[in-house]
Amino acid sequence: MNKVILLNKRPVGKPTTDDFKFIEEENPIIQEGQVLLKTLYVSVDPYLRGRMSSAKSYVAPFELNKPIQSGVIAEVIVSKNLDFKVGDFVSARLDWKEVQVSDGKHLLKVDGNAAPLSAYLGILGMTGLTAYLGLTEIGKPKAGETLVVSGAAGAVGSIVGQIGKILGCRVIGLAGSDEKNRILTSKFGFDAAINYKTTTDMKTAIANAAPNGVDIYFDNVGGDISDAVLANVNQLARVPVCGAISVYNETEVPMGPRIQTTLVKSSILMQGFVVSNYAAKFPEAIKQLTTWLQEGKLTYIETIVNGFDQIPQAFIDLFEGKNEGKMIVKI
Amino acid sequence: MNKVILLNKRPVGKPTTDDFKFIEEENPIIQEGQVLLKTLYVSVDPYLRGRMSSAKSYVAPFELNKPIQSGVIAEVIVSKNLDFKVGDFVSARLDWKEVQVSDGKHLLKVDGNAAPLSAYLGILGMTGLTAYLGLTEIGKPKAGETLVVSGAAGAVGSIVGQIGKILGCRVIGLAGSDEKNRILTSKFGFDAAINYKTTTDMKTAIANAAPNGVDIYFDNVGGDISDAVLANVNQLARVPVCGAISVYNETEVPMGPRIQTTLVKSSILMQGFVVSNYAAKFPEAIKQLTTWLQEGKLTYIETIVNGFDQIPQAFIDLFEGKNEGKMIVKI
Numbered sequence: 001m002n003k004v005i006l007l008n009k010r011p012v013g014k015p016t017t018d019d020f021k022f023i024e025e026e027n028p029i030i031q032e033g034q035v036l037l038k039t040l041y042v043s044v045d046p047y048l049r050g051r052m053s054s055a056k057s058y059v060a061p062f063e064l065n066k067p068i069q070s071g072v073i074a075e076v077i078v079s080k081n082l083d084f085k086v087g088d089f090v091s092a093r094l095d096w097k098e099v100q101v102s103d104g105k106h107l108l109k110v111d112g113n114a115a116p117l118s119a120y121l122g123i124l125g126m127t128g129l130t131a132y133l134g135l136t137e138i139g140k141p142k143a144g145e146t147l148v149v150s151g152a153a154g155a156v157g158s159i160v161g162q163i164g165k166i167l168g169c170r171v172i173g174l175a176g177s178d179e180k181n182r183i184l185t186s187k188f189g190f191d192a193a194i195n196y197k198t199t200t201d202m203k204t205a206i207a208n209a210a211p212n213g214v215d216i217y218f219d220n221v222g223g224d225i226s227d228a229v230l231a232n233v234n235q236l237a238r239v240p241v242c243g244a245i246s247v248y249n250e251t252e253v254p255m256g257p258r259i260q261t262t263l264v265k266s267s268i269l270m271q272g273f274v275v276s277n278y279a280a281k282f283p284e285a286i287k288q289l290t291t292w293l294q295e296g297k298l299t300y301i302e303t304i305v306n307g308f309d310q311i312p313q314a315f316i317d318l319f320e321g322k323n324e325g326k327m328i329v330k331i
Numbered sequence: 332m333n334k335v336i337l338l339n340k341r342p343v344g345k346p347t348t349d350d351f352k353f354i355e356e357e358n359p360i361i362q363e364g365q366v367l368l369k370t371l372y373v374s375v376d377p378y379l380r381g382r383m384s385s386a387k388s389y390v391a392p393f394e395l396n397k398p399i400q401s402g403v404i405a406e407v408i409v410s411k412n413l414d415f416k417v418g419d420f421v422s423a424r425l426d427w428k429e430v431q432v433s434d435g436k437h438l439l440k441v442d443g444n445a446a447p448l449s450a451y452l453g454i455l456g457m458t459g460l461t462a463y464l465g466l467t468e469i470g471k472p473k474a475g476e477t478l479v480v481s482g483a484a485g486a487v488g489s490i491v492g493q494i495g496k497i498l499g500c501r502v503i504g505l506a507g508s509d510e511k512n513r514i515l516t517s518k519f520g521f522d523a524a525i526n527y528k529t530t531t532d533m534k535t536a537i538a539n540a541a542p543n544g545v546d547i548y549f550d551n552v553g554g555d556i557s558d559a560v561l562a563n564v565n566q567l568a569r570v571p572v573c574g575a576i577s578v579y580n581e582t583e584v585p586m587g588p589r590i591q592t593t594l595v596k597s598s599i600l601m602q603g604f605v606v607s608n609y610a611a612k613f614p615e616a617i618k619q620l621t622t623w624l625q626e627g628k629l630t631y632i633e634t635i636v637n638g639f640d641q642i643p644q645a646f647i648d649l650f651e652g653k654n655e656g657k658m659i660v661k662i
Contacts, residue, residue: 050596057596058566222591235389236608244591258587260553260575263603265381265388270601272594277567 143168
């Protein structure tokens, strides 16, 4: 029998294990042209919270009582498709199932010798692309500028900060524990890190860490933290808005200071994005990321949780900040 | 004696006549290289409210007990500068004085035969440039797209809408009276206009007027009206943020729904700007605006108030929406 995780109900506020349902189905049988895939690694990401609600967004909501999908690394265990052979590793957006059938379309082969397989869910996957393309296409960093990254110890944030350093910026990370901040400066080379949970006056703390003001704010979190950063931006600052994890679980529309006056006063560009906006640039971006990784200029951290049954809890733990770097479930 | 208007105190909330002080000074005497200018037309603009507060912004605040400045059309009445002769008309940012001395730098000669002099404060001045460059550089309209303009009957808004029509957009204006809305559709060619003061559900009204959603929102007002527009934006919408007149007089930081989630969900670009960001494009823009004006594709409305003493009241009236189109004081 094959284990499958369905969306049981749409989360209200913070997701709970009750929002998910485990079922077992007959193991699938494949047809000509298909492959059978065994799930090896599953990516859990904050953006999935959006797909669990019924609100209109850039991708269709998950359907109730249907499998949830996310980025998955799988191994081909049976093949009736000439493009794939048994033992191939592939990356794709796939169902949360132990094994599943694919027609081979949208499967990207990945090379387990060039990098660890899990890296293709992180630094060489959507995570790395999101960091690189959001920062370079919207943030447009110039050497000598100051970059602030929120959610800095997260999967995207830790890569954004490192790329900022490679490109010559002063980089300040905002994260929620002293341990995370220690890693930001010691492992990822950030110039400064601020613990937003223990700092009472974030606005002043950011001003102190950014004596020349903030030129780029890569925003993963939204909410109060972003208010404090926006109080410190320079003229013509750029704000790639990658996510707003601090408000994803709010049941009321979150309120905050209106920012239009700030945008006008300082001629700020603020742009929400999803990585697929820049699909045409993926090959170039992957090449650059791979080069930096091989040169040792980029590094990454994964939080790997073991076991198919742990996927929902790993997802829920994202909102508690229990991950450092990319959160991945190994099956 | 020469009348001068000083900033008496910084407005708290809505500006009042007490915030201004009239004084008289000796008529100035000019030196070699200078010209004496007689003020003919004075532009009053919402952005001046920002300069009256002490907050850091893109231009220095006005100083207390110093003359206020804005866009002015003046006539050269005495010249000891070879570049100017008596009877020349010039446009510049000048003091609120009946007459004043200039060294001739930063004076732009304008041709009273090519267009009425007051037009150089409006459609062929900063107002027209703000409309044209904000819409084209940030809004990037494409034929067939839907453009919503707030403050649509104002000086900038009425030009933005007309340019949107020239470029092939469906254009919807938001203004605060039925009379203004009638002018938007009858005189300026807007496809639809919504009275935000009498419409109870702006979100639905905009949805009805924009059946294909909103691709560009040219925002002059901020506040609740902008919330309603943002609830109707399409993927990859662009939002030039030109002003936020609805909140300029707030004494507390205005609160509203946080917009980061909307920005991410729909990959929206939101950019505050001032026209001087695009100074390099002024000549090209003026040329285009002049061509459209001469071709009869652009028209404009002015609210002209008479008398130097009326300048403060004309400025105050902007915040009551008493103007249609560009508000100008004729001396």
